[in-house]
Amino acid sequence: MPLILVLIAFGSVAFHLLSPWWWTPIASNWGTIDVTLIITFWITGAVFTVILLFMAYCLARFRHRPGQRAAYEPESRRLEGWLTAVTALGVAAMLAPGLAVWAQFVRPPAEASAVEIVAQQWRWSYRLPGADGRLGAVGIEYVSDENPLGLDPKDPAGRDDVIVDGGDLHLPLGRPVKVLLRAFDVVHNFYVPEFRAKMDAIPGMVTSVWFTPTRTGTFEAICNEVCGVNHYAMRGRVVVDAEPAYRSWLDQQKTFSTFAARPLPAPRDAGLRRRLAEDR
Numbered sequence: 001m002p003l004i005l006v007l008i009a010f011g012s013v014a015f016h017l018l019s020p021w022w023w024t025p026i027a028s029n030w031g032t033i034d035v036t037l038i039i040t041f042w043i044t045g046a047v048f049t050v051i052l053l054f055m056a057y058c059l060a061r062f063r064h065r066p067g068q069r070a071a072y073e074p075e076s077r078r079l080e081g082w083l084t085a086v087t088a089l090g091v092a093a094m095l096a097p098g099l100a101v102w103a104q105f106v107r108p109p110a111e112a113s114a115v116e117i118v119a120q121q122w123r124w125s126y127r128l129p130g131a132d133g134r135l136g137a138v139g140i141e142y143v144s145d146e147n148p149l150g151l152d153p154k155d156p157a158g159r160d161d162v163i164v165d166g167g168d169l170h171l172p173l174g175r176p177v178k179v180l181l182r183a184f185d186v187v188h189n190f191y192v193p194e195f196r197a198k199m200d201a202i203p204g205m206v207t208s209v210w211f212t213p214t215r216t217g218t219f220e221a222i223c224n225e226v227c228g229v230n231h232y233a234m235r236g237r238v239v240v241d242a243e244p245a246y247r248s249w250l251d252q253q254k255t256f257s258t259f260a261a262r263p264l265p266a267p268r269d270a271g272l273r274r275r276l277a278e279d280r
Helices: 002-018 031-061 077-105 243-251 256-260 270-279
Strands: 113-120 123-128 162-165 169-172 177-183 188-192 197-201 207-211 217-223 235-241
Touching: 002 031, 031 077, 113 169, 113 188, 113 197, 169 243, 177 188, 177 197, 197 207, 235 243
Parallel strands: 113 177, 169 235
Antiparallel strands: 113 123, 123 162, 177 207, 188 197, 188 217, 217 235
């Protein structure tokens, strides 16, 4: 058993150092999040290794021998004091960097542009500011076929909002983005591993996260919160473009006024026509 514990300790360290399953190459400004993860790995890894090696030593050094009896010592204030102090230092060393990063994580820069992401089973939709640079007001009571994201039709600021319903989200390279998150049904979580930034989307409230894309490319967005039977299929794509390509893509997108002007499909019978009229 001591030999097995030693093999587990050194095998775990070797697997960590040689593992091919490291996190994906970062594509945002949140390198400090990787630093906090590395600090946590070193502290927990050191404690894990020391405990296993100590257990192996105890099993070998104090193994059963005929005529030998173990000393019974149910309490030791000195040992308890040392364990409490060392544990508190270890926990503080793991928490302090994370709290410092969190303070930055929840304070987007003033120049960050707003992008809204709306989650529903099992798809992502997006909204970006139009020419006025502002997002219009929204309300769940306004959600309909012509208004899938629930924009307030009385708010003039929302008429030029860009709507991406089920397509890819494009972002400009090197510009900070404040992501506003809403959910229509259950709790979701928008996560792009390369950005290191994720946040829950909760029905009835607006949550936010921010980051600055630092590398062009196409990145997969996933739902990182179990949201139903098709949770595994709730995926999207975020494309980071250089400024000219981003502007070209943005100019081709539909605005809320375009969506609101779309006619409803013709009903197949009078009963359906009546129900549609009542729904509207």
